[in-house]
Amino acid sequence: MLIPGKLLDQMVAHARADAPNECCGVVAVSPGEPPRAERVYPAGNAAASPLRFEIDGLEVLRLIERIEEQGLQLGAIYHSHTRSDPYPSQTDINFAAGWPGVEWIIVGVADSERPLVRSYLIDGPSVEEVAAEAI
Numbered sequence: 001m002l003i004p005g006k007l008l009d010q011m012v013a014h015a016r017a018d019a020p021n022e023c024c025g026v027v028a029v030s031p032g033e034p035p036r037a038e039r040v041y042p043a044g045n046a047a048a049s050p051l052r053f054e055i056d057g058l059e060v061l062r063l064i065e066r067i068e069e070q071g072l073q074l075g076a077i078y079h080s081h082t083r084s085d086p087y088p089s090q091t092d093i094n095f096a097a098g099w100p101g102v103e104w105i106i107v108g109v110a111d112s113e114r115p116l117v118r119s120y121l122i123d124g125p126s127v128e129e130v131a132a133e134a135i
């Protein structure tokens, strides 16, 4: 997807604020090819852990409702990796099975000087990196 720089900054700032715990949230997109990120919605990490994240199902449903009210769509779920590379863990791959077609954005802040934002499509066990292009 295309991501305005200020939304990338917002996700990195969220990751830094919650470190060493992982942060999480969702990204609303306007449909198109490629989709364009329009808003970032931070969510609470119910697991409050440096090793994994958990979004409360009701919170996600409420966020999706707000996103759809604005004529947008759920485009991505994002979370941070505070100790490892921004690549999906086995836990992430398992969790992604419940969200087909949604991009999986990982904000890597293990190197605080050089945050990395990567996006993936996860289909069963297969992980494909897709562009998270700053605009």
Ligand SMILES: [Zn+2]
Pocket (backbone or CB within 6 Å): 079, 080, 081, 087, 088, 089, 092, 106
């Ligand atoms: Zn992860």
